[in-house]
Amino acid sequence: MKKFNDWLAEKITIAFYSMWAFYVFFIYGLIPLKFPFYEDKILYWSNFVQLIALPAIGVGAVVLAKKHEKTNQEIYEAQEKRAQEIHDSVMEELKLAKEDRQELTALVKYLHEKLERNGS
Template identity: 45%
Template sequence: MPKSPTKPTLLHKVNDHVAVRMTIIFGSIWCVYAFLVFSLIPLAAPAWQNTLLYISNCIQLVALPALMVGNAVLSRGTDQRAAEDHAALMEILNDVRSEVSELKMVTNDLARKTNAATSQRPSEVVSFSNEAVINVTENEAHEAVAPAKG
């Protein structure tokens, strides 16, 4: 069951900041170099091996939960951005669907008008911009009567 969103307290903000900082630090190459040097200390000082082993175990016990919490905090932001992106994409999808629906209506109306225009008998009088009027049947009659030159 998802938790209800509550306003984070100062303690939560500090804990989240520390966890993220630890995740960033433990995830850096400099931390790898430091642990490499730390792991080579027993070669130089074998008497310190038990103390270094204890320190190493303590670091592991602290680092593992810190990394898990840091990753959880970082993923919260990612999850929130993903939810916002999803909402925006759903809004865009609904807009596209309505536009496609309008285009289908316009296309169907245009097809209906085209079919109606092609099924009508051709007009005998054609007008262009209310300026030139041509009587189609007269032109056809003149063409049929006119002798062929040649």
């Protein structure tokens, strides 16, 4: 039941937070100008919609916030994983570069010694 309630609250929140809802309520609010004798019925239904919509929008906002928080957490974890992969790759390259430098240092030392022996 909670899953259904969360789903419904989310749908109601999204519907009420739309420009279409604005247009509908704007036109609805203008009806008493054309038909003033319906003003009491329109006021009643306006209050009814507010009483129903307010808690649903509140719950929907919480549900949407949790949904976005979960999505943001998944994005953060994926970025952390990718950052760790990049770090590991860079560290491996650094290790290989250090090994190459040690080999080159040994080669330069060997050549320097060989030149000193041949030059003396």
